[in-house]
Amino acid sequence: MPLHLTPLEHILSCFNLLPTPLLDMPLGPGIAKALLTACELGVFDALNRQPLTREELAARIQCNPQGLQLLLQLLVSAGYVRRRRGLYRNSRMAQRWLNNDSPVSIAPYVIHSPDIVAIWDHLPQVVHENKQVMRMPYEDASDPKMKEALARHYAGLASLAIALGGEIVRRVRIPAQAQQLLDVGGSHAAYSILFCRKYPRLYATILDIQPGIEAGKRTALQMGMSERISFLATNIVQDDFASDLSCRYDVALYFHIAHLLPPEINAAVLKKVVRTLKPGGTLVFVDQITDQTHGSRLASLMVQFMALTTVIVGGTCYPFPVVRDWLEQAGMVDVRHHRLFMPGATMITGRKS
Numbered sequence: 001m002p003l004h005l006t007p008l009e010h011i012l013s014c015f016n017l018l019p020t021p022l023l024d025m026p027l028g029p030g031i032a033k034a035l036l037t038a039c040e041l042g043v044f045d046a047l048n049r050q051p052l053t054r055e056e057l058a059a060r061i062q063c064n065p066q067g068l069q070l071l072l073q074l075l076v077s078a079g080y081v082r083r084r085r086g087l088y089r090n091s092r093m094a095q096r097w098l099n100n101d102s103p104v105s106i107a108p109y110v111i112h113s114p115d116i117v118a119i120w121d122h123l124p125q126v127v128h129e130n131k132q133v134m135r136m137p138y139e140d141a142s143d144p145k146m147k148e149a150l151a152r153h154y155a156g157l158a159s160l161a162i163a164l165g166g167e168i169v170r171r172v173r174i175p176a177q178a179q180q181l182l183d184v185g186g187s188h189a190a191y192s193i194l195f196c197r198k199y200p201r202l203y204a205t206i207l208d209i210q211p212g213i214e215a216g217k218r219t220a221l222q223m224g225m226s227e228r229i230s231f232l233a234t235n236i237v238q239d240d241f242a243s244d245l246s247c248r249y250d251v252a253l254y255f256h257i258a259h260l261l262p263p264e265i266n267a268a269v270l271k272k273v274v275r276t277l278k279p280g281g282t283l284v285f286v287d288q289i290t291d292q293t294h295g296s297r298l299a300s301l302m303v304q305f306m307a308l309t310t311v312i313v314g315g316t317c318y319p320f321p322v323v324r325d326w327l328e329q330a331g332m333v334d335v336r337h338h339r340l341f342m343p344g345a346t347m348i349t350g351r352k353s
Helices: 007-014 027-041 054-061 065-078 092-097 107-120 123-129 144-164 166-171 190-198 210-222 241-245 263-276 297-312 320-330
Strands: 081-084 087-090 180-184 203-208 229-233 249-255 277-287 332-339 346-352
Touching: 027 065, 027 107, 054 065, 065 081, 087 092, 107 144, 107 297, 123 297, 144 166, 144 190, 144 210, 166 190, 180 190, 180 263, 190 203, 190 210, 190 229, 190 249, 203 210, 210 229, 241 263, 249 263, 263 277, 263 320, 277 320, 320 332, 320 346
Parallel strands: 180 203, 180 249, 203 229, 249 277
Antiparallel strands: 081 087, 277 346, 332 346
């Protein structure tokens, strides 16, 4: 978070003389709520082009100036907004990550975050019972509230993928002449779009349920890539998609799917995915891998939060040996893991024998 302790505060914290749990509760949730409110109101978008006075900003986002002042003071203290001579402007961090005009804005993910936080309300029950206690929104997309949550979910994931997925695309080595990519459960299509941007001859096919496909079409349209992205409505668990798509693809993506499924289902789906690859084709697997935090406290914290969240909704996170066994049993060779610069996720690649 942008909030920085002063040298004295840092020393007091190191010697356990500062009640640092207050930074997590209630200060942390309070800052999170202020950030969410600012994104929902469009504060960072309004401050994108030029600094504004409080009154000018209030007029832009249709707020009471005095009420807005309370929010602005908190955003300044937290480091998201700067104030100079009565004018407010975005900090460099907010300008890059929270302004929707930025190509790497994660503001949609911030707006989606309360849906994730709501999952954690079930933590006491999970600790007592260690079982699934709620459904994911795409299990009943006909419910209006679920539909709204699902729209936030896909928009948030797409923004995060676009902001952080560039490293994955740079690290994956596929032949320059590759033409066909399969994105299994690719929904928002952001990763496929990034690959297609790098490889001009590449065309992608997204496999997902209908709500995911609708989200992917919106992303492809917004990013001007509709002509190179196609969609196939498929339940990747229940449908035998490999029969129709056998040996057709140069590369397949299995991104952030594994933690939602039991081990035997992952093994079965991955066998179908490998069948769609041409001989020598590449499979790229990305997820939170429990034994690949590399001593990073931040990475460990992010993986453990994901592990907690997925148990609540009926999933789990896996260590590398488990994933390696799935891929090797499916017919992949040269299976290896790759540490990513961004903490919390690991990339695993393999080649079809």
